[in-house]
Amino acid sequence: MEKKKALVVDDEFHIVQVVAIKLRNNGYQVDTAENGSDAYDMACQTKPDIIVTDYQMPVMTGLKLIEKLRQNPQTAQIPVIMLTARGFEIEDALKEQLHISACLSKPFSPREVLGTIEEILGQQAAV
Amino acid sequence: MNRLIPMKKEQILWIAASAVGLLGTAAAGLAGVASLPAPVAGVSLAAAWVSIAVTLGMLIRHLARLKAMTQVFRVGAQMKIPFDSRRDSVLGEIAVAAEQFLDETHQKVRQMQDENRDLGLQVQLLRRRKSSIEAILNSIQDAVLVTDDRDRVLLANTAAESLFGFKFDKDNPCLVHDAVSWRELIRLIGKSRQSRTPHVRHELTFPQKDGPITFNTVLSCVLDDFGNVLQVVAVLHDVTREKEISQMKNDFVSHVSHELKTPLASINAYAEMLVDGEAQDAETTRQFCSVIQGQAQRLGRLIEDILNISRIESGLIKVSRQTHSLALVIRDAVQMIMSYAQEKNIAIHAPASILYDQVSIDRDMISQVIINLLSNAVKYTPAGGQITINSELNEVEGTVCVTVADTGVGIPEKDIAHIFDKFYRVEANNKYAKGTGLGLNLVKQIVETVHGGSVFVTSTPGQGSTFGFVLPLSKERAVQMVS
Known part of the structure; x- marks a missing residue:
């Protein structure tokens, strides 16, 4: 069975690493990027099954990345989980508009990230 | 032709008594004539006639005035002017009434003059108060x-x-x-x-x-x-300034909480990974522990920076000043930052000072200043760049100047004036490195507030920046050779 592909985006190296290790240990193929711009290019190339992205990042924020993904028909359907620091929560309306699957607050639990990813992908598979 | 008519002493006394009767108390002085000794009265008979004539003239004038005033007293009578029954003359009553009237009038005039004076004072007081209120309003x-x-x-x-x-x-x-x-x-x-x-x-x-x-x-x-x-x-x-400060505080809380949460997120995530057994070998376990340790230290430094600025600003920081060699402090700071620079393939040149002078400093604080400037230079200098740290004596002014020059991204002109402000971040350079905007403010606070020196910066976007500070030399100056 082909491994599910995940793209993890954060400008904080240790955060990217810990999420990547958690997902790899649980059977995912993981790519990483340190800003929204690099992540968008990578998403266009690799077409990941899911993207986990930070909100505040240099060059291009997580929100801008999602906007760009949604504008491109090739990436418009990729589910996205956003990691946000408390105080930078995304409004529900915007969440719905950009089809953000879930928002998790930092400090986050890698266990929770994995659980959320599996839930989203499981729902997709069921559909 | 005037003729002098001789009169007896009794006649004179009658006239005097009649005059008193007519004039009442006003003519009482004439009664004195009656008590004149007989020899004097006899000798001055002519003079007495003259005196009586003069008195009668006065009397006629007074009567004319009193007549005119009678009209007034008619009204006055209705106003219950007190009637003295002992007075047997109408004219006497009028005279008493006139006297009372005059007294009352004088009293009223005096009263009105007093009131007028009081009113004048009150007007002056009110004018002063008005001026004072206007001055207060305008102030x-x-x-x-x-x-x-x-x-x-x-x-x-x-x-x-x-x-x-x-x-x-x-x-x-x-x-x-x-x-x-x-x-x-x-x-x-x-x-x-x-x-x-x-x-x-x-x-x-x-x-x-x-x-x-x-x-x-x-x-x-x-x-x-x-x-x-x-x-x-x-x-x-x-409230523009208050709004700005309030906004700054909100930004600070938001920024600092974000900065605090980043290492905390790593610590939390890696600890959970260890608990969940995600570290599959000893090396990975060591790596996870190392990350936790590093992030905990980062968190500690951040908190320390915030507290230090707060302590310096409130004047509560404990300063331990001793005479130190600035060149040696620089050397130690360079050694501390060297591995970070090497990771980014950045060379640090620290030409050995031939001479150094002594400065009275809190060594830990000045060390932090140099490390902050060096680490900023590494952060904002692309790989392969160069950083040069130098110190220069000014014997004339009695100061030493330390500069940290890099070949980094530089600072846009509009940001230069604010670069040492608390929480200020150069927006154009955000993509190169993260930060709280506290490091340079701490540099400024330590150099200027704690040590009485000054900080400066020059920069050319795209070519690099030079940050520096000037400290006064210690009074116990001892020029030595650096071994």
């Missing part, structure tokens, strides 16, 4: 504007004149529409008058040539006894 930095029910400006202090750009003339009050161009304020004044609300507060932001100004505006209605609005008083307090 208030808040703009005060009073309008009446016909939209006329009844009062405007100096701040209001300056703010609205008009000259208040109390003798020729203008309409508020002519004085104030801010329609929103005029609208709210009108609304306040209609609603008759005693006090209502609005936060109004007005565009100005130097940027928008925010006012905390309180509109108060002055009501008469029937509840009608006589005047509306508008007091505008500039």
